[in-house]
Amino acid sequence: MIIVRMMGGLGNQMFQYALYRALFAHGKEVAVDTSWFDFHDVHNGLEIHTVFGLSLAMPSLDKLKALGEDMSSIFWRAIHKYIRHKPTFYAKYGVEAVGYFPEVFNFDEKYLSGYWQNERYFRGIADELRSFYSFPVLIEEKNVRAAEEMARAESVSVHVRLGDYQNEPLLQGICDEGYYARAIARVKEEVEHPRFFVFSNDLAWCRAYLDVEDAVFVDWNQAEKSYRDMQLMSLCKHHIVANSSFSWWGAWLAHSGGLTIAPKSWMNDVSCKTEDMSPADWVTI
Numbered sequence: 001m002i003i004v005r006m007m008g009g010l011g012n013q014m015f016q017y018a019l020y021r022a023l024f025a026h027g028k029e030v031a032v033d034t035s036w037f038d039f040h041d042v043h044n045g046l047e048i049h050t051v052f053g054l055s056l057a058m059p060s061l062d063k064l065k066a067l068g069e070d071m072s073s074i075f076w077r078a079i080h081k082y083i084r085h086k087p088t089f090y091a092k093y094g095v096e097a098v099g100y101f102p103e104v105f106n107f108d109e110k111y112l113s114g115y116w117q118n119e120r121y122f123r124g125i126a127d128e129l130r131s132f133y134s135f136p137v138l139i140e141e142k143n144v145r146a147a148e149e150m151a152r153a154e155s156v157s158v159h160v161r162l163g164d165y166q167n168e169p170l171l172q173g174i175c176d177e178g179y180y181a182r183a184i185a186r187v188k189e190e191v192e193h194p195r196f197f198v199f200s201n202d203l204a205w206c207r208a209y210l211d212v213e214d215a216v217f218v219d220w221n222q223a224e225k226s227y228r229d230m231q232l233m234s235l236c237k238h239h240i241v242a243n244s245s246f247s248w249w250g251a252w253l254a255h256s257g258g259l260t261i262a263p264k265s266w267m268n269d270v271s272c273k274t275e276d277m278s279p280a281d282w283v284t285i
Contacts, residue, residue, distance in 0.1 A: 001029045001030065001031060001059060001063055001067070001108075001109065002023055002028050002029065002030045002031075002107055002108070002109070002110050002111075002112060003030070003031050003032065003033050003059050003063070003064065003067050003110075003111045003112065004016055004019055004020045004023070004030065004031075004032050004033070004112050005032075005033050005036060005111065005112065005113040005114075006032050006033065006034045006036060006037070006046065006048070006056075007036040007037070007040070007113075008042070008043075008115065008245075009042065009043035009044075009245070009246065010043065010044070010047050010048065010051065010226075010227055010230070010246065010249075011230075011244065011245025011246040011247075011248060011249050012115050012117075012245050013046070013047070013048040014048060014133065014245070014249050015115055015116045015117050015121075015245060016032070016114075016115070016116060017032070017048055017054065017056075017132075018116070018121060018122040018125075018129055019104070019112070019116040019121050019122065020032055021122065021125055021128070021129060021132070022105075022121050022122040022124070022125055023104070023105065025124065025125050025128075026105050028105075028107075028108065029108075030057065031056075031057040031058055031059040031063075032056045032057065032058065032059075033058075033059060033064060033111070034046050034056065034058070035064075043226075044223065044224050044226065044227075047224075047227065051135070051136075051227045052132060052133055052134065052135070054132060067109070067110070067111040098117075098267065098274060098277075099118065099274075099276075100118040100120045100121065100276065102120075104121075115245070117245055117248070117277060118276065118277060119252070119279050120276070130253060130255065133249070133253055135227070135228075135230075135231040135234075138228070138231070140220075140225075140228070142220050143220075143221070143228055143231075143232060146197065146216065146218065146232055147232065147235050149195070149216070150195075150197065150232065150235045150236050150237070151235070153193075153194075153195035154191050154192060154193055154194050154195060154237060154238065155194075155195050155197060155235070155236040155237050155238065156187055156191065156194045156195065156196045156197065156236060156237070156238040156239065156240065157197050157199060157232070157233040157236040157238070157239045157240065157247070157250060157251070158180070158183075158184070158196055158197065158198045158199065158206075158210065158212065158215075158240045159199045159200065159233065159239075159240065159241055159242045159244060159246065159247030159250065160175070160180065160198065160199070160200035160201075160202065160205065160206050160210075160242060161175065161200070161201065161242040161243070161244040161246070161247070162200065162201060162202035162205055174243045174263055174265060174266065174267070175242045175243055175263055177209050179263060179285070180209070180210055180240065181211065182285050183240040183261040183285060184196075184210065184211055184212060184240065186259075186261060186283065186285065187238060187240065187259060187261070190259055191238055191258075191259060194238065195214075195215075195216070196210075196212040196214075196215040196216070197215065197216045197218055197232065197233075197236060198210065198212060198215050198216065198217045198218065199218050199229045199232070199233060199247070199250075200217075203217050203219050218232060229246075229250075230246055230247075230249060230250045230253075232250075233247060233250025233251065233253075233254070234249075234250050234251075234253035234254045235254070236250075236254060236256075236258075237254070237256045237258040238256075238258040238259040238260065239251035239254065239258070239259070239260040239261065240260075240261045241260065241261070241262045241263075242263070243262075243263050243265075243266040243267070248262075248277075248278075251282070252279065259283065260278075260279075260281070260282040260283065261282070261283045261284075261285060262277075262278040262282050262283070262284050262285075263284065263285070264284040264285060
């Protein structure tokens with residue numbers, strides 16, 4: 001059996017579930033370990049099953065103990081923090097690095113821990129995955145009105161991730177004011193009469209620094225309803241994404257054929273293989 005560890009926010013969970021489904025499509029016996037959420041109170045916890053109504057195959061306690069018994073050790077946490085350049089595959093464990101490592105599909109008995117943020121892992125099941133990631137019907141009045149306007153206009157989602165990123169040296173400062181200025185200028189060059197919809201955990205910064213006249217600042221989807229922001233992003237025709245798995249999925253699920261702009265680099269570490277983190281038809285700047 002292969003066990004895929006679930007951790008992080010909704011965007012992270014969606015990449016991990018995508019690997020889980022891809023392994024299943026390769027004929028592997030696979031399950032997910034959600035115990036990380038028993039010890040980490042971040043974002044909205046484990047929500048991939050509640051948002052999308054997905055069932056998760058869980059390993060037996062014996063199997064989890066056999067493959068994942070050392071996952072809480074200080075040594076293991078240190079590996080995740082510092083090994084980013086090449087994957088580390090032990091007899092029982094696999095620690096993902098940044099990039100694409102197809103050898104995961106050769107395993108039969110392994111505990112896999114990582115984020116797996118690369119479309120190449122699940123490109124072969126893309127249509128199936130989009131069917132799994134089907135959001136609940138919009139019922140909130142503000143969301144319904146926004147969705148209707150997105151359908152009528154040349155809608156452009158703009159995602160700005162600040163807040164928690166401000167204290168993360170690996171991620172901070174990549175999508176700065178200059179990045180958004182270049183991305184917005186590119187949209188205005190290529191899209192006639194764009195209508196911007198701004199999503200952020202710091203909308204005050206967005207109002208002050210983004211050159212998006214007559215924009216809609218989406219400020220009403222909070223707490224357990226924050227997934228609605230991703231849903232609304234996926235309804236837009238064009239996208240400006242942050243170095244964030246949340247807006248990555250918002251753009252990827254749209255599948256609209258419009259303009260999607262993403263950062264060239266996703267991390268402040270030039271040795272990390274982030275160059276193919278964006279699909280080939282996205283524009284990177």
